[in-house]
Amino acid sequence: MFKLAIVVGHNEASQGAIRQDTGQTEWSWNIGLARMIEEAAHRASIGIEAKTFLRKPVGSYIREIRDVYRRTDEYGADATCELHFNSHHNPNATGTETLTSGSKASVRYAEFAQDRMLEALGLRDRGEKIVRTGRGSHSLISGRAPAILIEPFFGSSPNGLKVTDEEHEKRALAQAIVLATQDAFL
Template identity: 40%
Template sequence: MRKIAVIVGHNQISQGAQSITPIDRSELDFNSELAQVMLQKASDFNVEIRVFHREHQGSYRREILKVYGEVNEWDPEYSTELHFNSSVFTVSGSEVLSSGSRKSLRFAKLTQDEMVNLFDRKRSNRGDRGVKTRRQGRGALSLLSGNAPAIIVEPFFGSNRADCRRMNEIGIENLAIAYLTAMSKL
């Protein structure tokens, strides 16, 4: 059974992006529910997960170092941080960020493939934003602070009405199943 940490992005003070109708939720609220569904279904996929929540620490750096310190104490084989994207521009799609290590890249590719299939992004040949390596800049601290190979998943744009409608049609349970399917293939 794979042991995988699931980190809910953002915190009670800084809840992340706000999605538009029909989802109309912050990243924190949406991904907290997603993490609970994943936790309930994990054993069906031969995966053991533990959910970790980022807590406001006065600085982003302290927040990330604290939560990934807790993750390290649990000693998982992999970790994934849950998010969704947002932009002031009209942008759509799914992407996964990787630290660039071999295991992180493999986990990212498996997860991105599940997101592309779930959102039917292959059919439209649009919205597959791919796997992106981050060694510095936005997201890099989360990818590099833990001992386990890490990824950050951005399955849709909360600022894009079509992405939000599609996510609403898919349902949070099916999104959880897509994450767990990727994990089960590791």
């Protein structure tokens, strides 16, 4: 069984960006998405087991990341996908992007995830980005498994909100992550 670790970005104390339509935080919205990814993997019966990991506020960002990725390693993750969404002061900022460490397996996973999310959401392609330093980089290199960090939409953009405000749209995004995992690894 292929083990996919789903890491929910941010934490209960620092919940990240806020959806402009509902006021829901990045952290809480992505907990729901993570559960949908688990369900989609189970329903698909394609040999993927997905398990969600929450980041715990432990006093420092680096310790928080190390802790959650230590737990994904203990789980025996074959790949990790960290869930986020973007925000910007300019409501015209829109699109889908996927961050990768640049390793061969991470890049492959990022390419499939990006393609599948674009199919699901239909937003502008912001591409796959190799990140080795700065924001998001520790999430991509702290665990043993190939990792990606997804930013499927902007919670500050009417375009992003319009394609992620219904349950079936959120389920399509969850299915996109499961299919990308299958594409990249199975």
